[in-house]
Amino acid sequence: MKTKGLYCFLVLFFLGFEDCVQGRLLAASKPDRDAAAAYARWLVSQNSWGILNTISIELEGAPFGNVVSFSDGLPDKSTGIPYFYLTTLDPTARNALQDHRSSLTISEYPLGTCGKADPESPVCAKITLTGRLVLVDANSEEAEFAQTALFTKHPEMKGWPKGHDFEIFKLEIEDIFMINWFGGPKPLTVEQYLNYKMNKFGVSL
Template identity: 40%
Template sequence: MRGGGMILSAGVAALVVLVLSLGARPSAADIPPRNETARVARYVAHRCDWGALATISSHEPVTGRPFANVFSVSDGPRGRSSGVIYLYLTTMEISVQDLQVNANASLTMSLAQTPYCREEKYDPQSPLCAHIILSGSVQKVNDTETDKAKLALFSRHPEMATWPRDHDWFFAKLNITNVWVLDYFGGIKTVTPEEYYQAKP
């Protein structure tokens, strides 16, 4: 399969089939305990396939104001969480143009996108339907990290391999500087990036 000037190798294609067959249906039994906040953050990051990325707009008539947009993300193939949030971007996209002016951004991901909250009858705004907010800066990955980013994204989003090659797609990641977790009533909780990366989802 080809897309964005990329070739999805037979090995990666086989992995795509494997991870898609595994599925991802979080249950009350496998969500980390609420007192293990860093693990909850990593769990949500790995379970979610997309998030709302907020940038500072560089476009009229909302220049300088917050602007949120949906992006597909992945922190690794199913069952192989790295905590690193990878994205597949093109400068033709309006939010990416914002990032070229100001690379700072925040990304929100929620278990509302999984079957879990619906099955538990949690409203998407309920803190019991856990969500995280990651802030930092978005940057293009270097050559040594490209294969890892490609595997992370194409294994979870195989359609990406077929996207138009003339859009000059590139792999990027969110360099996380702040992590907030909301998974229960009583206010938001924070963990350091170091705690986040060291945790096992």
């Protein structure tokens, strides 16, 4: 831990504190706040976890949030589509198989790039991708792509118990709600979001 601390400390004097959160260097700098598609794709690709929401079977249809890890592709093959590694031992996967309605909510706050802004401030960006949470066919090329993306970003997943029957799910996005400054949600269509091209540094091509 102290080695990581020393590394972090050295980085501070070159890049500033905001670029060093939990020992990790951010690969890409924050896009301009008016470039809505770029900002949204940056927020999704830079984050490694969020809250995945489903309609609860056990709690009479309540909206049920759960902490999940995700990946939208390798750094140089980011797609904007969040993939998950879930087990039906957990209510989220069970809920989704019965009712696909879902959303994934991600905050900029854990990235450490919000300065002194409060987590609820519009200056600290937040995005909610709403759509259908569906199982990906385990024998498809998409499943292979998603598993590589997930295991690269979350190496621990490789060792999760085989007996727990983890499977790959994805969120088919139908609506995007993003606030990254004052003035309400940024206008952004799913097409604009998905068609945005990034290079491995998260910069527009």
